[in-house]
Amino acid sequence: MxxxxxxxxxxxxxTAVDDLSFQVERGxxxxxxxxxxxxxxxxxxxxxxxxxxxxxSARIGGFDVFEQPIExxxxxxxxxxxxxxxxxxxVFEYLHFVARINDVAPGNRTSQIxxxxxxxxxxxxTDRYCGKLSKGYRQxxxxxxxxxxxxxVLILDEPTAGLDPRQIIETRRLITELAGDHTxxxxxxxxxxxxxxxxxxxxxxxxxxxAVDSPDNLTARLQGSQSLYLKIDTNGVDPVPTLQGxxxxxxxxxxxxxxxxxGFQVELAPNSDVRREVARTVVTNGWxxxxxxxxxxxxxxxxxQLTTEEEPExxxxxxxxxxxxxxxxxxxxxxxxx
Amino acid sequence: xGNILALVQKEVRGYFVSPIAYVLLVFFxxxxxxxxxxxxxxxLQLSGGNFGMGGPQVVNVNEFxxxxxxxxxxxxxxxxxxxxxxxxxxxxxRSGTIELLLTSPLSDFQIIMGKxxxxxxLYTLMLALTGIHIAMLFQYGEPEWGPILTGYLGLILMGxxxxxxxxxxxxxxxxxxxAGVATFAVLLLFWIINWxxxxxxxxxxxxxxxxxxxxxxDDFSKGxxxxxxLTYYLSFIxxxxxxxAKSMDTARWNG
Ligand SMILES: Nc1ncnc2c1ncn2[C@@H]1O[C@H](COP(=O)(O)OP(=O)(O)OP(=O)(O)O)[C@@H](O)[C@H]1O
Ligand SMILES: [Mg+2]
Numbered sequence: 054m055x056x057x058x059x060x061x062x063x064x065x066x067x068t069a070v071d072d073l074s075f076q077v078e079r080g081x082x083x084x085x086x087x088x089x090x091x092x093x094x095x096x097x098x099x100x101x102x103x104x105x106x107x108x109x110s111a112r113i114g115g116f117d118v119f120e121q122p123i124e125x126x127x128x129x130x131x132x133x134x135x136x137x138x139x140x141x142x143x144v145f146e147y148l149h150f151v152a153r154i155n156d157v158a159p160g161n162r163t164s165q166i167x168x169x170x171x172x173x174x175x176x177x178x179t180d181r182y183c184g185k186l187s188k189g190y191r192q193x194x195x196x197x198x199x200x201x202x203x204x205x206v207l208i209l210d211e212p213t214a215g216l217d218p219r220q221i222i223e224t225r226r227l228i229t230e231l232a233g234d235h236t237x238x239x240x241x242x243x244x245x246x247x248x249x250x251x252x253x254x255x256x257x258x259x260x261x262x263x264a265v266d267s268p269d270n271l272t273a274r275l276q277g278s279q280s281l282y283l284k285i286d287t288n289g290v291d292p293v294p295t296l297q298g299x300x301x302x303x304x305x306x307x308x309x310x311x312x313x314x315x316g317f318q319v320e321l322a323p324n325s326d327v328r329r330e331v332a333r334t335v336v337t338n339g340w341x342x343x344x345x346x347x348x349x350x351x352x353x354x355x356x357x358q359l360t361t362e363e364e365p366e367x368x369x370x371x372x373x374x375x376x377x378x379x380x381x382x383x384x385x386x387x388x389x390x391x
Numbered sequence: 392x393g394n395i396l397a398l399v400q401k402e403v404r405g406y407f408v409s410p411i412a413y414v415l416l417v418f419f420x421x422x423x424x425x426x427x428x429x430x431x432x433x434x435l436q437l438s439g440g441n442f443g444m445g446g447p448q449v450v451n452v453n454e455f456x457x458x459x460x461x462x463x464x465x466x467x468x469x470x471x472x473x474x475x476x477x478x479x480x481x482x483x484x485r486s487g488t489i490e491l492l493l494t495s496p497l498s499d500f501q502i503i504m505g506k507x508x509x510x511x512x513l514y515t516l517m518l519a520l521t522g523i524h525i526a527m528l529f530q531y532g533e534p535e536w537g538p539i540l541t542g543y544l545g546l547i548l549m550g551x552x553x554x555x556x557x558x559x560x561x562x563x564x565x566x567x568x569x570a571g572v573a574t575f576a577v578l579l580l581f582w583i584i585n586w587x588x589x590x591x592x593x594x595x596x597x598x599x600x601x602x603x604x605x606x607x608x609d610d611f612s613k614g615x616x617x618x619x620x621l622t623y624y625l626s627f628i629x630x631x632x633x634x635x636a637k638s639m640d641t642a643r644w645n646g
Pocket of ligand 1 (some may be wrong): 064067069087088089090091092093094095096244645
């Protein structure tokens with residue numbers, strides 16, 4: 054449904070998108086994940102015909118976005134990063150305008166506008182001026198605008214940005230619902246969003262694809278490298294050199310420190326389970342062992358690992374262990390601004 | 392076609408919800424009214440008070456009243472019309488709504504036409520209000536219809552030229568104030584371009600005189616439709632719209 058081949062976008066000497074290729078099948082939801090400035094918005098703008106690519110091609114429903122822009126645009130609904138609302142129009146007037154420029158037949162306009170407003174939960178804002186809407190409602194009107202003309206492909210740039218927790222859940226449900234007869238590409242830096250809604254993830258960093266896979270596979274792929282969380286009472290002795298001496302331990306870093314008790318992040322070499330050795334070392338040194346548990350890499354960790362290759366990871370990056378999988382249930386999510 | 396209409400309606404609406412339409416309509420009508428009274432007084436003096444009193448009409452209403460009035464109107468427009476177009480693209484670029492238009496199944500031509508015809512619609516309304524003053528002249532004297540109609544045609548053509556240049560400039564910036572000031576500066580330049588012509592050689596002078604935007608207007612208010620002037624204004628409008636299209640394309644590439 055959407056084919057992107059060797060897409061490159063340069064601004065002067067700066068390359069914002071670098072040789073990007075991927076495909077999205079009909080009915081699929083593709084998550085576009087990457088830190089700030091990765092090139093997500095730029096890619097989406099090329100797909101929607103807002104700006105041309107420097108090299109490469111993109112097709113929507115078989116139509117080249119550059120050669121046959123009108124045909125491609127007819128099949129696309131787009132929610133830009135900033136919802137493009139006219140402040141002086143009411144929500145209904147705005148959606149009516151959008152219906153007209155998208156060639157929705159006059160007889161269907163009212164019903165399609167109504168359907169879009171119901172799906173995005175904005176029926177109570179029908180006569181409110183767009184300029185007077187709150188951030189979340191602007192986002193929802195933007196979403197209504199994108200799906201109003203029933204496009205085959207939906208391109209959503211951070212669809213849940215600015216929504217309250219309840220609306221985030223509603224919007225994700227809506228996106229999942231829409232997926233059946235629409236093909237969806239959404240961008241986000243919110244990782245749980247991807248694992249909850251998308252069948253496939255494209256992780257990009259500095260304009261390049263660093264991984265394309267399903268959220269599950271991505272997690273599995275890096276399952277090999279695990280880490281331990283260790284909480285011990287050492288009576289003031291620095292245990293790091295001793296712990297690092299254990300074979301199979303790659304790195305030890307301080308995770309937290311409170312009331313004389315130190316928590317450590319112990320990274321292990323792939324496929325080595327040295328929990329017993331670690332426990333033995335702690336005990337033989339006469340320290341108090343308070344907690345020892347294995348940690349699985351979350352999607353968040355994978356994301357950080359893939360997008361922060363060369364940097365010395367453990368200084369400036371939030372501790373991967375700080376966000377346990379349980380953190381996913383939290384209604385307000387952390388954003389990664391790698 | 393339906394799409395262009397939707398865009399035109401959106402533009403006209405935009406004028407009326409912002410103060411711009413009212414400011415333009417009020418000031419244009421006031422200024423026009425002021426010049427109207429001034430030239431009416433002048434004519435009354437010239438006619439020795441006979442005008443409209445049933446005495447013999449010694450002054451030609453068209454020559455002494457309508458022609459200078461149209462001439463002054465052209466100058467008012469030079470000041471006011473940049474306000475009509477300064478928002479059109481600049482504001483959409485600033486607020487990001489241009490992204491909606493450029494990703495909808497609309498051609499650049501349709502977008503440009505929507506903006507051009509929208510501005511032209513409001514401008515036509517401005518001119519229509521002056522029709523009241525002109526109609527009153529028929530109460531007092533017997534002006535000829537011909538020069539009045541051609542005068543209005545001239546005003547429409549000249550105003551459209553102003554609008555097309557204003558659109559081109561508005562499409563080059565995100566800042567509507569910059570767009571307004573730059574449009575005014577460019578129009579002013581086209582107005583005074585023949586003033587320096589006097590000192591230079593005769594060919595240069597005639598070229599500069601040909602370029603002058605007001606120079607071409609006078610014949611219209613005299614009741615003459617000269618293809619030379621018609622060509623000038625139509626080319627000017629064409630050039631303005633062409634530059635707008637070019638600028639939209641450039642903006643697209645530079646993202
Ligand atoms: N018009 C432009 N001129 C020059 N550089 C640009 C332009 N637009 C974007 N860029 C650069 O291209 C890069 C990619 O930007 P883009 O907006 O696509 O990132 P993003 O992945 O959407 O980031 P975010 O998560 O912050 O939205 C950035 O470094 C940005 O500064
Ligand atoms: Mg972005």
